[in-house]
Amino acid sequence: MKRLLPLLLLAPLPTLANEVGLCPAGATELQLEARAERDVANDTLHARLVIEREGLEPAALAEEVNQLANEAMQSARAVPALRLTSGGYRTQPVYAPKDRRIERWRVRHELLLESRDFPAAMRFVARQQERMGLDGLWFALSAASRAEAETLLMQEAAHSLMARAEALRQTLGRPRVELRRIQLSPQEGAPLRPMVARAMLAETAGVPPLEVEGGESHIVVQAGGIACVLP
Structure with a gap:
């Protein structure tokens, strides 16, 4: 399951708040944010x-x-x-x-x-x-599976920023738009909750071992960038 939530921010992103002069003179500067997330089966x-x-x-x-x-x-x-x-x-x-x-x-x-x-x-x-x-x-999640999931989510979040920037260009009736200083940041998902199991699980008297399900980990990638809508 995945959710992709692109947002147009009226206030500056904290990580981009001090960036000035990224867009050329005459361009409209907009700060965008996108969030991509999904639940991945623990392996x-x-x-x-x-x-x-x-x-x-x-x-x-x-x-x-x-x-x-x-x-x-x-x-x-x-x-x-x-x-x-x-x-x-x-x-x-x-x-x-x-x-x-x-x-x-x-x-x-x-x-x-x-x-x-x-x-x-x-x-x-x-x-x-x-x-x-x-x-x-x-x-x-194993390190390899987490890295694979984060890479896919980074791509989705970046595509979302680009699509949002293009939509705003069309709305403003400008000929071009460029994205500057794209930042992609994996976020910590929900904390893992250990399943405490202190009961005896020995295969005695024909009793099979406990069957378990691994559940899922929630992976989130936050993306931010500055769009320059050019005249």
């Missing part, structure tokens, strides 16, 4: 997996957590569509509530999963649930 799944263990010996806990992380890494490397990287790692004491002495230790290691193959990613997550928790699940 990348992100998940945060957490390995957390508590006990009396921090070294033994770290060894167990590291072993589980290494096994998960090896499992992910066997699936080309998956990219698993290490996130935060923390070892911290857990204090007794009364006398503040160290009662035990906690080791936490985060693994960050990224994939454009949603079913493969969810199968991997489900298989890991017996040994680690799922702390978050969200979707986004």
Whole structure:
């Protein structure tokens, strides 16, 4: 879905407000703005997996957590569509509530999963649930898909500016119009909302992994320029 909203501005654009003398003498100077936007299907799944263990010996806990992380890494490397990287790692004491002495230790290691193959990613997550928790699940556009969408919207916004300028030329009965200092600026769309998924997703008792839909990201490109309607 896309919306294209060309506007004629009576007040200067903030980014062009200090531009003077762009049009030759005798020309009518107009400041134009256009906005192109569309919703693009998210193509990348992100998940945060957490390995957390508590006990009396921090070294033994770290060894167990590291072993589980290494096994998960090896499992992910066997699936080309998956990219698993290490996130935060923390070892911290857990204090007794009364006398503040160290009662035990906690080791936490985060693994960050990224994939454009949603079913493969969810199968991997489900298989890991017996040994680690799922702390978050969200979707986004890959850098390549975002750049492609922004390029198309820049073209649409620029064409809209040109069409608006030509329409104004015809209205004023002038022979020519030129656009000066066109500015194209991608804008941030609606913020992504992580889908928190802490429930067990393991493939046990014949239960299949959770099916997910990636949703959409809202992409916006703002365009501005000065039209010189020549006499």
